[in-house]
Amino acid sequence: MKTLTIGAFALATLAASAASAQQAPANPGPVIPGVCSFSGEGIMAGSLAGRAVQARMVQLYQEVQGELQPYVTSLESEAQQLQQSAATLSEADRNTRIQALQTRDRELQQLQQTRANELRYTQAVQAEAINTAAQPIVIAVYQERGCGVLLNDGAVGYINPAMDITATVVQRLDAQLPTLSFNRMPVPAQAQAQN
Template sequence: MKTIAIAAAAAASLIATAASAQQATTPQNPGPQIPGVCVYHNARLFAQSSVGQAVETRMQQLAQEVQTELQPYATALQTEAQQLQTSGSTLQPDELNRRRQALQQRAQEAQQLEATRENELRYTLAMQRQAITEAVSPILVQVYQERGCGLMLDRESVFMMNPAHDVTDLVIQRLNTALPTLSFNRMAVPAQQQQQPAAAN
């Protein structure tokens, strides 16, 4: 079962780019501040805001719940496969074939359930990110206007800069007030979105 690895990677993606950016060396002379230029780091907002951290924690909990749900299936399939391997030579060909087919069917059902849960975790994370993005958008507009920004750049695209251009801390502070947390459970993927991959092939 690979669900936990995938879910953990999804949650970790909230902070991966932010962690690498934080390791960048700051020059001793950052250069002049350019009027009207602002820089915003979205990945750091997801990693350091209270709501971003709440989403990460909750996604880890949901991943653990999925692991708990799926583990009995994996254990039962492994046990049945071992029993079939041990007693296969004593079974009649028809019985051996029947049990092999039944085991294969149960394995396919378990894989289908696992895939469903993986998609639900991905969809749930995407919906929480969307909620955070919707909450931060008016804050960005407000900060843009207050700071007199003529240009707001994505921190991921800026190699070095004068730290005075960075408005991320201010945006995080205001998001922490506007949306301190999110409460959610694992969400089912809407039927129309489940059909999209098939339609694309």
């Protein structure tokens, strides 16, 4: 039997929340007027809403695993019983039971895929809600700091921390959007057709 296929999702969620630990240079260089940077990952990982989404996604993943585990256990048990009794069954009975087991396995795989898609979609919707709330804040801080260029820190090796507006954006986002409450969301039919 195939194991749960959405385990990678939880790992990706947790990995996305961990900021890459780069060792910064001892002398970050001068502050360049008009040049600022921000970190989208830093906003997601550092904001209250982003951390709430990460925590809730872990809970939803665990709920899905709890939902699917009885199916997995049942199929594994049936497969083991079939293997043990295969020698005593007629070929027709054996083939019938194998086909039934394969059908249930396909149904389980489909359910696993559906739940994995729901989790990905739910996370994307919540990330978009945070991004939508953060965007005007980024623009406001950009203007307040007199930035002429705003770099995404993912595109820059190193930048003077004094030029990074992420902490200010996170602070204001926390005041505006302290948390998000949500449940697993079904993927709309239109979104399913695009996959």
